[in-house]
Amino acid sequence: MKVLQICSKPPRPSVDGGCKASNNITEGLLNNNIEVKILTLSTHKHPFQKQKLSEKYIQSTQIQHVFIDTRVKLLPALVHFFSSKSYNLSRFFCKKFEGLIVNTLKKEKYHIVLLEGLFVTGYLQAIRKCTDAKVILRSHNVEFEIWERSAESEKNPIKKFYLNHLAKQLKKDEVAVLNELDAIASITYKDKKKFIELGCKKPINVIPFGINLNDYQVNKNNNQFDFFHIGSMDWVPNQQAIKWFLDKVWSQVEKKHPEALINIAGKKMPDWLTHWKQHNVKIIGEVPSAVDFINENKIMIAPLFSGSGMRVKIIEAMALGKVVIATDIALEGIDAEHKKNVLIADTADDFVQSINWCMENLSELEVIGNNARKLIEEKYDNAVIIKKLIDLF
Numbered sequence: 001m002k003v004l005q006i007c008s009k010p011p012r013p014s015v016d017g018g019c020k021a022s023n024n025i026t027e028g029l030l031n032n033n034i035e036v037k038i039l040t041l042s043t044h045k046h047p048f049q050k051q052k053l054s055e056k057y058i059q060s061t062q063i064q065h066v067f068i069d070t071r072v073k074l075l076p077a078l079v080h081f082f083s084s085k086s087y088n089l090s091r092f093f094c095k096k097f098e099g100l101i102v103n104t105l106k107k108e109k110y111h112i113v114l115l116e117g118l119f120v121t122g123y124l125q126a127i128r129k130c131t132d133a134k135v136i137l138r139s140h141n142v143e144f145e146i147w148e149r150s151a152e153s154e155k156n157p158i159k160k161f162y163l164n165h166l167a168k169q170l171k172k173d174e175v176a177v178l179n180e181l182d183a184i185a186s187i188t189y190k191d192k193k194k195f196i197e198l199g200c201k202k203p204i205n206v207i208p209f210g211i212n213l214n215d216y217q218v219n220k221n222n223n224q225f226d227f228f229h230i231g232s233m234d235w236v237p238n239q240q241a242i243k244w245f246l247d248k249v250w251s252q253v254e255k256k257h258p259e260a261l262i263n264i265a266g267k268k269m270p271d272w273l274t275h276w277k278q279h280n281v282k283i284i285g286e287v288p289s290a291v292d293f294i295n296e297n298k299i300m301i302a303p304l305f306s307g308s309g310m311r312v313k314i315i316e317a318m319a320l321g322k323v324v325i326a327t328d329i330a331l332e333g334i335d336a337e338h339k340k341n342v343l344i345a346d347t348a349d350d351f352v353q354s355i356n357w358c359m360e361n362l363s364e365l366e367v368i369g370n371n372a373r374k375l376i377e378e379k380y381d382n383a384v385i386i387k388k389l390i391d392l393f
Contacts, residue, residue, distance in 0.1 A: 003034055031386070116138050141309035230300075303345075
């Protein structure tokens with residue numbers, strides 16, 4: 001079997017959850033003796049960095065890239081405001097990349113074209129013209145839901161209006177492409193249900209995000225008791241989540257537990273957070289190793305109220321035996337149970353109570369952390385998950 005994997009950003013280096021999701025698919029397919037060729041866009045936010053790729057990886061994936069400027073520009077944004085087409089999707093379309101896809105498909109026969117996310121579906125028409133390969137969308141999220149939820153939590157009325165407008169445009173284009181595909185590999189059952197509600201008649205298999213468990217060794221010797229959050233801080237839902245948490249929750253926690261500390265890590269910290277002044281809040285910024293950072297801390301805080309799909313960092317923290325306090329939205333796609341392998345909190349009071357419970361029930365934390373690791377071993381091991389994708393192929 002030969003697979004052409006088309007990505008909106010390079011799978012490696014895996015600097016965020018989307019990169020890791022794509023990369024784990026690549027590795028899983030290669031480990032099952034399936035030929036994979038990668039074509040990827042390169043952007044200012046996610047540049048192609050050949051110097052960080054091994055020769056083995058380059059040879060095994062035959063990876064090629066095209067740079068495209070996806071940065072938001074005022075004039076195109078204004079033009080698209082009065083258009084029925086999504087500005088978010090249009091920013092990822094490039095004639096040069098389309099040409100690379102067409103030439104690749106004309107040179108060699110592929111059985112599967114795997115589109116990594118909605119933002120490369122703009123090339124579907126060109127793909128159909130030059131191959132009879134089955135085209136499968138690996139859906140990382142229901143994309144328009146991210147913008148809808150961001151709009152819901154936005155207080156500024158002008159921003160709220162614009163975010164709602166972007167969500168409506170994106171929804172129209174996302175719905176339109178569903179039945180143009182041969183199948184969808186959705187990342188959660190909730191996403192599958194949503195696609196069906198939107199009128200999708202094509203096969204949809206739920207294939208969650210998986211990790212290579214050998215890369216996540218639990219540090220049993222760490223006695224440090226710190227709360228933490230880690231995530232890409234140029235993603236609006238993460239910014240909204242942390243600001244809400246520091247304003248509404250942490251100020252209450254530190255009154256009862258002045259010794260409590262939260263470490264906040266992530267790339268591209270906004271200025272308002274970098275200069276945040278609050279007792280026992282440490283803004284760390286980007287860390288060399290997310291695994292090392294998670295292992296050095298005790299309890300993950302994930303207060304997301306917008307977004308879609310699965311949160312990779314939560315899967316990683318659970319794999320490392322950490323207790324995670326998270327909203328229902330943050331835990332979407334993860335088959336977790338309250339006080340068994342996670343703590344679920346959806347309000348400020350819920351978070352305060354969960355944090356207080358953790359600090360007063362230290363003996364229970366190891367049990368929940370161990371159960372979290374077991375859940376990941378049983379249901380989110382990439383070696384198991386990749387078999388489901390091959391079955392779909």
